[in-house]
Amino acid sequence: MTTRADARPARASTLGRPPLVLVVPGGIAAALLVLPLVSLVLDTPWGGFLDQLRTQAVRDALRITALASAVTVVACLLLGTPLAWLLARVDFRGRALLRAAVAVPLVLPPVVAGVALVSALGRNGLLGSVLRETTGVTLPYTTTAVVIAHTFVSMPFYVLSVEGALRASGERYDVVAATLGADRWTTFRRVTLPLAMPGVLAGSVLAWARSLGEFGATITFAGNYPGTTQTMPSLIYQTLQADPEVARTLSMILLVASVAILAALRNRWLTAP
Amino acid sequence: MKKSLPVLLSVLGLVLPLSACGSGDDSQAGSGKTITVLAAASLTETFTDLASQFEKDHPGVDVKLAFDSSATLAQQAVDGAPADVLATADTATMDSAKSAQAQAAQDFATNTMVLVTPKDNPAGIKTFADIDRSGVAYVACVDTAPCGKVAAALMSDNKVTSRPASLEVDVKSVLAKVTSDEADAGFVYTTDAVAAGDQVDTVEIPHAADEITTYPIAPLTQSENPDLAQQFVDLVLSDQGQQVLRDAGFGKP
Numbered sequence: 106m107t108t109r110a111d112a113r114p115a116r117a118s119t120l121g122r123p124p125l126v127l128v129v130p131g132g133i134a135a136a137l138l139v140l141p142l143v144s145l146v147l148d149t150p151w152g153g154f155l156d157q158l159r160t161q162a163v164r165d166a167l168r169i170t171a172l173a174s175a176v177t178v179v180a181c182l183l184l185g186t187p188l189a190w191l192l193a194r195v196d197f198r199g200r201a202l203l204r205a206a207v208a209v210p211l212v213l214p215p216v217v218a219g220v221a222l223v224s225a226l227g228r229n230g231l232l233g234s235v236l237r238e239t240t241g242v243t244l245p246y247t248t249t250a251v252v253i254a255h256t257f258v259s260m261p262f263y264v265l266s267v268e269g270a271l272r273a274s275g276e277r278y279d280v281v282a283a284t285l286g287a288d289r290w291t292t293f294r295r296v297t298l299p300l301a302m303p304g305v306l307a308g309s310v311l312a313w314a315r316s317l318g319e320f321g322a323t324i325t326f327a328g329n330y331p332g333t334t335q336t337m338p339s340l341i342y343q344t345l346q347a348d349p350e351v352a353r354t355l356s357m358i359l360l361v362a363s364v365a366i367l368a369a370l371r372n373r374w375l376t377a378p
Numbered sequence: 379m380k381k382s383l384p385v386l387l388s389v390l391g392l393v394l395p396l397s398a399c400g401s402g403d404d405s406q407a408g409s410g411k412t413i414t415v416l417a418a419a420s421l422t423e424t425f426t427d428l429a430s431q432f433e434k435d436h437p438g439v440d441v442k443l444a445f446d447s448s449a450t451l452a453q454q455a456v457d458g459a460p461a462d463v464l465a466t467a468d469t470a471t472m473d474s475a476k477s478a479q480a481q482a483a484q485d486f487a488t489n490t491m492v493l494v495t496p497k498d499n500p501a502g503i504k505t506f507a508d509i510d511r512s513g514v515a516y517v518a519c520v521d522t523a524p525c526g527k528v529a530a531a532l533m534s535d536n537k538v539t540s541r542p543a544s545l546e547v548d549v550k551s552v553l554a555k556v557t558s559d560e561a562d563a564g565f566v567y568t569t570d571a572v573a574a575g576d577q578v579d580t581v582e583i584p585h586a587a588d589e590i591t592t593y594p595i596a597p598l599t600q601s602e603n604p605d606l607a608q609q610f611v612d613l614v615l616s617d618q619g620q621q622v623l624r625d626a627g628f629g630k631p
């Protein structure tokens with residue numbers, strides 16, 4: 106981002122110096138965001154980094170986290186895209202209400218999201234008890250439950266992002282496609298979705314990132330067991346109680362992995378043309 | 379610039395959730411008339427009683443209670459959290475907070491572990507050995523918490539081969555899983571089983587008497603009211619305090 110700002114020095118000189126009233130609070134905000142991360146990096150006992158990476162618990166937790174976040178993105182693509190399209194393109198009764206409901210998990214404390222999931226899909230939940238009586242299947246304590254919890258908290262980011270992109274691209278092209286004889290499914294596939302692709306990509310990255318850090322809903326709904334439901338954040342929280350040093354190293358592993366993938370994605374997909 | 383916003387947002391999304399779940403303890407050691415007591419989750423009922431007793435005996439004094447896993451509280455005490463008294467569910471965590479103790483810690487209670495099942499006992503657990511049957515989902519504390527260390531020791535004493543469905547961060551979470559019928563059984567302290575009353579059925583664990591946990595209490599160096607902190611410790615150790623603990627199912631130290 107700095108490179109883009111630096112690329113236009115001429116414009117900055119014609120506009121004059123940035124006013125202090127913007128620079129000072131902006132600097133404070135940047136410090137607040139950057140300082141804790143820098144101290145985490147400085148505080149990490151890097152000597153144990155590779156050793157930690159080799160332990161079974163960390164590898165299990167990384168595997169669960171990677172798997173859950175990948176499946177979450179797929180679930181968002183397959184289920185969230187149609188929902189975003191319905192919200193953006195179809196006029197139905199209760200649409201405003203549904204849009205508000207979709208956004209609720211954004212503001213819900215993750216632990217509350219977990220409690221809500223238990224009351225819906227737990228062994229005695231509204232749907233969970235039916236599922237258990239008819240098929241004998243219970244969701245809590247399974248990796249599936251981890252994915253459900255992650256999808257629940259991540260989907261709103263995806264849906265809102267895609268819905269925004271759909272609205273921004275407008276309905277004009279859809280209308281043109283329709284007048285040329287395309288049915289609505291063809292229009293969606295060939296016109297609407299390609300136009301909304303930046304929103305789809307940004308939404309996927311947001312959902313994936315939210316899933317990586319997800320903790321409260323997972324530990325409440327899915328539980329915490331190495332190899333089946335223990336994600337990196339759960340492992341970090343648990344390790345924090347026993348050995349804060351190791352917990353810092355684990356946090357760095359998660360941070361390094363996620364920043365690396367974000368950087369890779371940014372280079373491949375998210376750079377402006 | 380339009381495209382870099384999502385990237386910024388996603389970096390935030392990575393970092394925020396990690397911090398969102400920290401301790402919720404915002405209590406201040408206020409202006410002379412407030413003391414904060416950090417107590418293990420298993421002391422929730424008894425210390426709530428004792429705190430209101432203390433407030434009655436010391437008009438104008440406000441006792442704030444923070445219940446959490448002993449390890450978390452000990453860490454907070456060492457980190458200088460504004461608190462006056464620390465009470466943990468085992469001696470190891472209390473020892474880890476030695477640097478924060480204003481006085482040597484004193485043992486004030488003991489506890490043993492039992493197995494609890496939901497009231498209707500869906501998995502039909504009659505004896506402790508039943509948790510080894512396949513299809514039984516039982517939960518215990520994670521082994522970094524005192525309750526998890528005891529549960530792990532009892533599982534090995536009794537040669538349990540099955541594994542818990544989940545390792546919860548503290549004993550109240552284990553109890554909650556059982557009372558909400560989300561688990562068939564859970565390892566909790568005797569006192570938690572007493573507190574849960576008829577929401578749970580209790581099954582004795584063989585060799586439980588070999589794995590007794592001891593609860594120590596100590597005033598903290600950062601206390602701004604060391605006299606009040608000491609008086610709270612004294613109340614817990616007094617006959618009156620001991621009776622409250624006895625009634626809740628705790629053993630003598």
